[in-house]
Amino acid sequence: MSPPTSPPWIRATAALGLATAAFLVPSSAPLSAQAHYWSEHFGNESVLLNGAVIGSVTDAGAVFYNPARLLHQEERVVVASAKAYEWTQTRVDDGLGEGEDLARSGFRSIPSFVVGTFTIPGLDGHQFAYGVLTRFRAHLAFSFRDERESVLPILPGSDDFVGFADFDTEFRDDWFGLSWAHALTEDLSLGASLFWFERDLTRRASFDFRGLSETGEAATLESSRSYIAKDKGLVGKASLAWRRGGASLGLNVTLPYWTISSRGEVEYDDFYVGIPDSTGVVDNQLRSLRQGGLPMDWRTPWAVGFGAGWESGDWHFHTATEYYAAVAPHVLMEVRSGDEDEGIGQPIDYAVVEERNAVLNVGAGVRWQASDRVEAFASVATNFSAAPDSVVDFLAFEPVVSNTTNETDFVLVGGGVSARTKWADFTLGVSWQGGRDDVVRAVTLPDDDSTGDDPDDSGPPDATVRWNQVRFLAGFSIPRVNELIGDVVGGGG
Secondary structure (H helix, E strand, C coil), X not given: CCCCCCCHHHHHHHHHHHHHHHHHHHHCHHHHHHHECCCCCCCHHHHHCCCCCCCCCCCCCHHHHCHHHHHHCCCCCCEEEEEEEEEEEEEEECECECCCCEEEEEEEEECCCEEEEECCCCCCCEEEEEEEEEEEEEEEXXXXXXXXXXXCCXXXXXXXXXXXXXXXXXXXXXEEEEEEEEECCCCEEEEXXXXXXXXXXXXXXXXXXXXEECCCCEEEEEEEEEEEEEEEEEEXXXXXXXXXXXXXXXXXXXXCCEEEEEEEEEEEEEEEECCECCCCCECCEEEEEEEEEECCCCCCCCXXXXXXXXXXXXXXXXXXXXXXXXXXXXEEEEXXXXXXXXXXXXXXXXXXXXXXCXXXXXXXXXXXXXCCCEEEEEEEEEECECCCCCCCCHHHCCCEEECCCCCCCEEEEEEEEEEECCCCEEEEEEEEEEEEEEEECCCCCCCCCCCCCCCCCCCCCEEEEXXXXXXXXXXXXXXXXXXXXXXXXXXXX
């Protein structure tokens, strides 16, 4: 049995807070991470080139972009790490009505990326590497409070209204694994990476709306939804790399995640009192359910990437494209309805679904050898959304909601410099990711002392959402570890 549908004026009342929350959500990386595949890049130089290095990667990012290129590192032993910081701004022009704009900004650190390469005695022509990387990680939490007068059509006379909205989402996807490369011929090499992944997604949202009339009549609406999705397993990559002279080509295939263990959990609560139905009858309701250990079907697409690179004097050019397959509509997790021993109140049906469109991203970059020790980088790339147009956002509080949101297509621009010392390379850079999207405004927020009409009677006007994300990178690598160890042991001789 599906949960009863709330009267239209309940949904309109809830929208006063829901509109604010819904428009702030797209700024969060967790939601973006579900729909955008090129949000994160790995390797000090590869970050500055926005990942356009599938056929020409020269840094530790080879474990991700093309493990076959591990044989083309300048030195066989590499230790690399990077620290990045991110500033994100989201602005919604006319988000709550004409001239009623919304804006949010924040600053956070980005997890590091660490890779080390090694060889095994007796295995000539083979190169190995270990890697620890954060495929995605982000956290966003915010709360909203609004106080107004005479906005509730359900309460007679002048009324007071207060609304609260809280939202919290956290997503992480960590990879730990090994990579291998082998020379098939002098020009051609084969590679593969196998990572253990651990994904953890938590989403919570709650809304609390209260109204009191001048005659003492009260109305309360409290709703909350949350779900947790966790899974662990393996993800693999296979690649080819060809190089001759100053030209190089590369192919990389990423397999879908293979889940070994998973767990889902859902909490669902509704409570409203003093609210009449369409006939004027007050129907107070309380519904509550928590279920854990839910089976999950969390799917990811396979992907194939191709890249090329070539040299012309002091200039090195890089291009890459990567295709991600579509993911068919499916149920990520759903509440088991009808269990007599679970829940309070009427039976609850609640499902989280997922669907992704096919995506083709492209990127290009250039590296300039300014001197023997200094290089400069510049790049541009796309980061298109895989989210379908018809998804129902988690904050819509509907019986069926989507785990994949944010339909905006992004553009990435980056650049920086790399300086080489005797033992280590240092990298400084900055990148920008941004986009805009015209969206349907969920509600036009009424003014104080309004007539109390349904706030969305005027129709669904448009609002414009603008995203800006700036990242700052400071990284280092030690490609000449053997020289460093020799100097230390030998006393610098």
